[in-house]
Amino acid sequence: MKSAISSLFSSKNCNLHNSPFSPFHYRSSILHTKSITHLCPNLYSNIYKKNPCNFINFDKKFKSSLAPIMASAFKPEQARAPPAIPLPHPSVTKFKIGLCQLLVTADKERNIAHARKAIEEAAGKGAQLVVLPEIWNSPYSNDSFPVYAEDIDAGSNSSPSTAMLSEVARLLKITIVGGSIPERYGDQLYNTCCVFDTEGKLIAKHRKIHLFDIDIPGKITFIESRTLTAGQSPTIVDTEVGRIGIGICYDIRFQELAMIYAARGAHLICYPGAFNMTTGPLHWELLQRARCYSIHLFQFVD
Secondary structure (H helix, E strand, O other), rough: HHHHHHHHHHHHHHHHHOOOHHHHHHHHHHHHHHHHHHHHHHHHHHHHHHHOOOOHHHHHHHHHHHHHHHHHHOOHHHHOOOOOOOOOOOOOOOOEEEOOOOOOOOOOHHHHHHHHHHHHHHHOOEEEEOOOOOOOOOOHHHHOOHOOOEEEEHHHOOOHHHHHHHHHHHHHEEEOOOOOEEEEEEOOEEEEEEEEOOOEEEEEEEEEOOOOOOEOOOOOEEEEEHHHOOOOOOOOEEEEOEEEOOOOOOHHHHOOOHHHHHOOOOOOOEEEOOOOOOHHHHHHHHHHHHHHHHHOEEEEEE
C-alpha cells in the first residue's frame, strides 16, 4: 500500500496524463492497488496487517486529501509539453496561398511539367505561398513508389522533381510547400515533403510520420507500410510568410502533432494529401475542422 501511494509521486510520472494529479492516473493507481487482493492474497494480507486500510473508503479519503495538494501544485504555465515558444512575427500579415490540384499520370516528366505550369499559374495570380498535393510525381501505389523514388540529398541530377521546385521558387520569388514525392534514402523509401524558400533553397524536409494502412473488405485495401518507412520527426519551418508546421495526409488524423506545432509557435499548418474516395468524404473536412478547433490555428490542405 505504501509503495503504491509512493509510486503516484515518482518523478517519472510528472508529465501530461501520467501526472500524479491526473484523475486518470490517480484512479488507475487505486484500481491497481485493489488488484493486489486478487493477484497476491498472501502478500496483501501481510501489507494489510502492517498498514490496515479500508479500501472502500480509501477512494474518498485520498481524493479529499489530494485536493489541497492539487491546488497548490497547479502551474498552468507548465501545462504544455514541449513548452510554448514565443510566437514570431511574420514578415507579411496578408498573402495569397495557391493550392494546386494535379492529375497524375504514369509519365513522370509530364507530371513534373504539369506541376511547374500549375505553380507558375498560381504565382501569376499573386500567390506568395504555393502548395502541391501528396505524391504528385508518381502514381499512388506500392508498385510505383520504388520506381519513381528520388534521392533528394544527392542533388538535382538524382531528383528532377525537387530540382524543378527549387528553380521555380527562385525564379518566381515564392515559397513552395512541395506536396510530397517518394524519397529514396539508402535502403529506405519515404513519403517526403520538401519546402523551398524564395531563393530556391531547401529549408525543410518532412517525412510522413503516420503511414496509412487500411483494409475495408469490398471497398479499399492499401498498406503503405509494405514499401514506405515512417518518418520520425515533426517538421516546423520559418518562411517568408510565417512559421509553418508540416504534415502529410494521414498525419492530420493525430492531433498530438498539431499540438506540438501550436506549442512551437506555428502560424499555420500544411497537410498535403491524397485521400481516397472511400474514407476521404467521411474524414477529410471533418479532420480539418477538428484540428483548427482544437489548436486555433489556420490550416491549409491540398
